[in-house]
Amino acid sequence: MSVRDTILSVFKQVAADQGRTLAPLSDGLRLTECGLDSLSFAIVVSSLEDALNVDPFNSSEWVDFPVTLGDFIKLYDHTVA
Amino acid sequence: MESLWDEAVSPGALTRCRLQAAGAAVALGDLRAASAFGGHLESLRGSSVLVAPVEQLAAGTALLELDGVAGRIVLCTPDLTPQQLTWVAKVAECDAVVTDAETPEPLRGCARIYRMAASPQPLTAARRSDRRTEWVLLTSGTTGTPKLVVHSLESLGGTLPRRLADVGTVWSTFYDIRRYGGLQIFLRAVLGGAPLVLSNAHESTEEFIARAAASGVTHISGTPSHWRKALMSGALARFKPDYVRLSGEVADQPVLDALQTAFPHARIGHAFASTEAGVAFDVNDGLAGFPAALIDRPPDGIEFKIESGTLRIRSGRNAVRYLGDAPASLAAGDGFVDTGDMVELENGRYYFRGRRGGVINVGGLKVYPEEVESVLNADPRVRMSLVRARRSPITGAIVVADVVLADGAEPREGAGGTDDLKTELLNACRRALPAHKVPAMLRLVPSLELTAAGKLVRP
Numbered sequence: 001m002s003v004r005d006t007i008l009s010v011f012k013q014v015a016a017d018q019g020r021t022l023a024p025l026s027d028g029l030r031l032t033e034c035g036l037d038s039l040s041f042a043i044v045v046s047s048l049e050d051a052l053n054v055d056p057f058n059s060s061e062w063v064d065f066p067v068t069l070g071d072f073i074k075l076y077d078h079t080v081a
Numbered sequence: 082m083e084s085l086w087d088e089a090v091s092p093g094a095l096t097r098c099r100l101q102a103a104g105a106a107v108a109l110g111d112l113r114a115a116s117a118f119g120g121h122l123e124s125l126r127g128s129s130v131l132v133a134p135v136e137q138l139a140a141g142t143a144l145l146e147l148d149g150v151a152g153r154i155v156l157c158t159p160d161l162t163p164q165q166l167t168w169v170a171k172v173a174e175c176d177a178v179v180t181d182a183e184t185p186e187p188l189r190g191c192a193r194i195y196r197m198a199a200s201p202q203p204l205t206a207a208r209r210s211d212r213r214t215e216w217v218l219l220t221s222g223t224t225g226t227p228k229l230v231v232h233s234l235e236s237l238g239g240t241l242p243r244r245l246a247d248v249g250t251v252w253s254t255f256y257d258i259r260r261y262g263g264l265q266i267f268l269r270a271v272l273g274g275a276p277l278v279l280s281n282a283h284e285s286t287e288e289f290i291a292r293a294a295a296s297g298v299t300h301i302s303g304t305p306s307h308w309r310k311a312l313m314s315g316a317l318a319r320f321k322p323d324y325v326r327l328s329g330e331v332a333d334q335p336v337l338d339a340l341q342t343a344f345p346h347a348r349i350g351h352a353f354a355s356t357e358a359g360v361a362f363d364v365n366d367g368l369a370g371f372p373a374a375l376i377d378r379p380p381d382g383i384e385f386k387i388e389s390g391t392l393r394i395r396s397g398r399n400a401v402r403y404l405g406d407a408p409a410s411l412a413a414g415d416g417f418v419d420t421g422d423m424v425e426l427e428n429g430r431y432y433f434r435g436r437r438g439g440v441i442n443v444g445g446l447k448v449y450p451e452e453v454e455s456v457l458n459a460d461p462r463v464r465m466s467l468v469r470a471r472r473s474p475i476t477g478a479i480v481v482a483d484v485v486l487a488d489g490a491e492p493r494e495g496a497g498g499t500d501d502l503k504t505e506l507l508n509a510c511r512r513a514l515p516a517h518k519v520p521a522m523l524r525l526v527p528s529l530e531l532t533a534a535g536k537l538v539r540p
Contacts, residue, residue: 039479065313
């Protein structure tokens with residue numbers, strides 16, 4: 001599964017687990033409007049750390065917080081690569 | 082130190098201080114001859130007052146009016162249930178309740194109720210301060226009973242700057258001003274003669290930031306979790322504060338760096354404070370942790386030591402004591418308050434490693450592992466469980482659980498067996514607990530380590 005597919009599937013799984021309604025996922029979707037709260041988001045990042053073995057939010061190089069889903073995927077793409 | 086009101090209006094100059102909520106405001110000048118209690122302020126003299134408004138604006142007004150008048154003011158946080166409010170009122174021996182809304186049923190009849198006016202009414206007697214009011218803060222325990230922590234205006238605000246040099250300062254904070262972190266900002270604004278833009282629980286991060294920007298906020302504080310949320314909102318582009326302050330949780334390097342990038346011209350500082358120990362120090366070098374030299378050469382009036390791995394503090398900003406039946410002692414015999422925060426020395430700097438008590442802090446909300454374990458353990462298929470924190474860059478921590486199954490409760494073979502069991506356990510947690518306490522991940526493990534005394538080894 002590609003990084004993108006992994007991320008999208010984790011978003012969907014966490015939303016389902018947390019009983020949250022996910023907005024239609026597109027690269028331009030702002031993370032604050034995707035339907036996940038901070039807690040769900042924290043679970044997404046931890047799940048991705050398990051699935052992809054990276055946590056870009058804790059890397060020393062990371063400075064910019066992603067604003068859109070596209071930024072978020074790019075951040076993981078960059079860290080995995 | 083004089084009363085808060087006397088400090089706020091001295092030395093006679095009209096203060097710029099105003100409390101600004103979303104859609105309403107109170108200027109200190111408006112309170113010179115008027116009161117939210119109208120002619121009833123005098124009847125609160127000497128009382129032990131439960132300060133229980135819904136709105137922060139009313140709570141802030143009550144604090145300004147009641148310090149130096151009431152014998153004791155108890156700052157109720159907005160998350161208290163009616164049962165907890167009643168318990169707090171009893172422990173603090175409150176004989177009066179001030180509020181801006183309907184009083185919860187259990188409180189009626191056990192204290193005088195004062196409904197605060199939406200706009201100040203004329204005072205019938207001049208303001209007069211004649212006592213040192215006890216301030217009682219509640220610790221943010223969301224399970225069980227909060228602790229009641231006694232402070233004085235001196236311990237809360239005695240060292241805060243008076244009369245800001247820069248008259249352009251406008252304060253704001255993500256915190257509710259009835260919690261220690263928010264109260265510090267409230268006092269900074271009032272004592273420094275600056276406006277304060279209050280947060281609002283019903284506002285999104287974007288809306289709050291937009292209101293802060295529109296109100297000309299220059300100085301703003303929040304927890305690292307507040308700030309991570311703000312950074313993720315994408316709303317910071319139009320906000321240009323001069324000073325950004327983090328407190329209440331461990332400020333890690335990524336959040337400090339991200340804020341410096343978002344606000345290239347702002348000073349980014351983090352502070353260490355707790356309700357019991359008071360404000361201890363500010364760190365303004367842009368780095369996580371704090372320099373080891375601070376321990377040996379502390380600022381005036383404060384002493385630090387590290388014992389058994391935790392930071393201990395003795396200063397005039399320490400709280401005085403706990404209230405309650407047979408309360409625990411707040412400080413050790415030598416006067417040092419044990420913060421319970423574990424620190425480790427690394428390359429000349431101390432870094433916070435977590436709470437010795439093991440309470441999990443999920444974005445500022447406390448989770449006691451035992452409470453979650455008791456829900457898991459209630460399932461007959463579960464032998465024992467260990468609930469622990471997993472570090473999270475978003476909320477500081479999330480809750481994860483390791484579960485040992487009872488003999489014979491092995492999930493059935495085949496696809497979905499293990500997953501079904503996990504889902505059922507998590508659903509039980511979701512029914513019993515608020516979302517932040519539900520384990521985000523659950524593992525089935527063959528065993529958990531125990532101490533010689535038969536207790537779970539907690540990480």
